[in-house]
Amino acid sequence: MWAKTESGAILGSSSLGKKGKSAERVGEEAAESLVEQLKTGCAVDHWLTDQLVPYLALADGESVITSTKLTSHVMTNIKLIEEIIGADVKIKGSIGSEGEISIRGCALNNCI
Structure with missing residues (x-):
């Protein structure tokens, strides 16, 4: 996942899948990580x-x-x-x- 901020910064996020881990959970983890990064206001991931x-x-x-x-x-x-x-x-x-x-x-x- 990635997000482009209003200031022009592009932050990326990911999560690893594994046997028994649902695709939904992988997506949730990536989204949670991206949201946490966006909260920092920093320019670089x-x-x-x-x-x-x-x-x-x-x-x-x-x-x-x-x-x-x-x-x-x-x-x-x-x-x-x-x-x-x-x-x-x-x-x-x-x-x-x-x-x-x-x-x-x-x-x-x-x-x-």
Whole structure:
């Protein structure tokens, strides 16, 4: 499932089916997850956040995103970009909660 917000953000949600689990329940779980994400008012879902971090680190200047949930994948990517290219990263929030990530990128041509 996905939803496009009034601000233009597109948030995604899913749920896994398994033997004995009704299709209705799979749909309900996906819908509940999407509603919870929409309630945060954040611009990026937690599946996309960790994928954006490397690009933000390569951009010129400061990039700021809000995420519906900070995950261990996000924190790992942040640690890697700090170590590899020395990007300056500030995080508001903790794993499992919504958060804000601010990254001062290296302007691709100036990296390493």
